[in-house]
Amino acid sequence: MLHVKNLVFAYQKSPILRDINFTIKAGENTAIIGESGSGKSTLLKLIYGEYNLNEGQIFWNDTEVLGPKHNLVVGYEFMKYVAQEFELMPFITVEENIGKHLSNFFPEEKKIRTAELLEVVELTSLAKTKVKLLSGGQKQRVALARALAETPEILLLDEPFSHIDNHQKQALRRRVFNYLKEKNIACIVATHDKEDVLGFADQIVVLNNQTIAAQGQPKQLYKNPKSALVAAFFSEFNFLEGTFVYAHQLKVVQNSALRVTVKKSYFKGSYCLIESQFNEQTIMFEHSSELFQNDEVCLEISK
Ligand SMILES: Nc1ncnc2c1ncn2[C@@H]1O[C@H](COP(=O)(O)OP(=O)(O)OP(=O)(O)O)[C@@H](O)[C@H]1O
Numbered sequence: 001m002l003h004v005k006n007l008v009f010a011y012q013k014s015p016i017l018r019d020i021n022f023t024i025k026a027g028e029n030t031a032i033i034g035e036s037g038s039g040k041s042t043l044l045k046l047i048y049g050e051y052n053l054n055e056g057q058i059f060w061n062d063t064e065v066l067g068p069k070h071n072l073v074v075g076y077e078f079m080k081y082v083a084q085e086f087e088l089m090p091f092i093t094v095e096e097n098i099g100k101h102l103s104n105f106f107p108e109e110k111k112i113r114t115a116e117l118l119e120v121v122e123l124t125s126l127a128k129t130k131v132k133l134l135s136g137g138q139k140q141r142v143a144l145a146r147a148l149a150e151t152p153e154i155l156l157l158d159e160p161f162s163h164i165d166n167h168q169k170q171a172l173r174r175r176v177f178n179y180l181k182e183k184n185i186a187c188i189v190a191t192h193d194k195e196d197v198l199g200f201a202d203q204i205v206v207l208n209n210q211t212i213a214a215q216g217q218p219k220q221l222y223k224n225p226k227s228a229l230v231a232a233f234f235s236e237f238n239f240l241e242g243t244f245v246y247a248h249q250l251k252v253v254q255n256s257a258l259r260v261t262v263k264k265s266y267f268k269g270s271y272c273l274i275e276s277q278f279n280e281q282t283i284m285f286e287h288s289s290e291l292f293q294n295d296e297v298c299l300e301i302s303k
Pocket residue numbers: 011012016034035036037038039040041042043190
């Protein structure tokens with residue numbers, strides 16, 4: 001189990017993170033979300049032992065994670081970290097990068113393991129290609145596979161699919177997260193993308209104002225977002241009748257007190273997102289077809 005206890009950290013004087021407390025069980029997937037600059041990457045680096053804490057402690061089971069003040073070499077065998085700037089070796093091949101830390105004493109095992117990981121990240125066809133020739137997304141996949149090579153107990157992922165195109169992202173995400181569950185590898189994913197979270201995360205930790213603003217299971221936070229920050233992470237939303245209402249929870253009806261004037265329609269594929277006006281307030285709602293400027297429609301909340 002990972003245990004982050006009363007963590008406080010500042011790069012210089014003003015704290016970046018304070019009063020951070022949470023736990024992660026073996027095999028659990030935790031998403032760290034929050035605005036840009038809220039400290040997600042910093043938190044991952046602290047858990048990895050890259051910096052010294054100002055206060056607090058971090059444990060993986062009975063081992064305390066200590067910063068560079070106490071450790072000559074950053075990192076622990078049980079933990080791997082895939083940073084936003086994945087540091088690969090450009091002049092050797094994809095498979096050599098992935099197998100870099102696997103023992104040469106067991107060449108057969110190394111071969112099998114590398115082949116397995118190439119499949120997880122769907123890079124089998126590029127196994128013999130030098131990394132310097134790869135695209136950003138392909139490099140990101142090599143970094144993921146390399147982090148998995150030695151089967152860590154916990155994996156720290158910073159925006160792990162950010163460079164990968166949409167077409168490949170969906171399937172890759174499922175493969176990687178299912179693989180982690182199968183192998184009982186805990187993971188922490190810092191992300192801006194709700195698709196990295198819904199359907200995969202066991203818990204979400206929301207960072208805001210240097211601290212944990214909310215924490216819970218995705219379903220809980222989604223159904224009852226207590227702040228605009230959380231609601232906005234999941235979907236387009238409105239603040240109506242003292243509560244957060246997602247755009248898809250507003251339906252056009254014959255008659256209601258919520259009579260809005262359409263400003264603009266945005267085609268979204270299977271639906272249209274409609275921007276409308278109610279008194280001084282902008283109301284966003286989803287509709288099956290396009291509506292036109294100055295159309296008047298009545299809306300009802302259907303949660
Ligand atoms: N090495 C550093 N030295 C000083 N300040 C830093 C350093 N790295 C990050 N910061 C500051 O710490 C704060 C948190 O940054 P961090 O990168 O952890 O945020 P983040 O939530 O991961 O952002 P993003 O979503 O944009 O990646 C920011 O204000 C940033 O400017």
